[in-house]
Amino acid sequence: MHTTKFTIEDYLAEYLRGKWGVKDKDGNHTSVVRIPENIYLYDILSSITIKRPRHIKEIEGNLEIVIPHRREGNKKPEVYSYVSKKGAKLFNKSLKLFFRADLHEYLDHKKHEEGISYKDAGFMFVAELGIESFDSESVTKNYSRWRQKVRNRKKAYATR
Numbered sequence: 558m559h560t561t562k563f564t565i566e567d568y569l570a571e572y573l574r575g576k577w578g579v580k581d582k583d584g585n586h587t588s589v590v591r592i593p594e595n596i597y598l599y600d601i602l603s604s605i606t607i608k609r610p611r612h613i614k615e616i617e618g619n620l621e622i623v624i625p626h627r628r629e630g631n632k633k634p635e636v637y638s639y640v641s642k643k644g645a646k647l648f649n650k651s652l653k654l655f656f657r658a659d660l661h662e663y664l665d666h667k668k669h670e671e672g673i674s675y676k677d678a679g680f681m682f683v684a685e686l687g688i689e690s691f692d693s694e695s696v697t698k699n700y701s702r703w704r705q706k707v708r709n710r711k712k713a714y715a716t717r
Contacts, residue, residue, distance in 0.1 A: 559634035562618035575686030605644030
């Protein structure tokens with residue numbers, strides 16, 4: 558298992574650790590993340606890994622992630638084990654979209670299927686994934702802003 562480190566936004570790193578953190582032999586979460594192969598973030602991560610430049614001695618970052626290994630490809634994880642700042646920025650952007658989609662789906666499910674309020678569902682989402690960088694109210698605010706934006710799009714389309 559080959560890993561690499563790079564820097565993304567703190568709450569996204571916490572989200573990944575909570576969602577796909579690798580567990581040790583005792584069942585405790587470690588700081589290493591392994592993204593499943595069927596998630597499109599796996600493909601993005603595979604495409605942004607490059608050979609480590611010679612002038613880079615130590616790899617630093619707030620996220621340690623398992624490097625994808627495709628059996629059919631030639632990209633060996635021991636060689637292609639570096640993510641540039643530009644690649645990290647691209648991964649951060651894609652992960653932010655994935656995070657918001659997951660959050661909105663979670664809140665909708667809890668509200669409409671289980672009858673839990675948005676505020677409580679936001680708290681549960683943050684608590685289940687161990688996100689400490691922001692509070693649960695910002696999650697529900699993000700969701701309400703998104704819903705308002707969707708409503709405005711529907712109104713604009715209906716009036717044309």
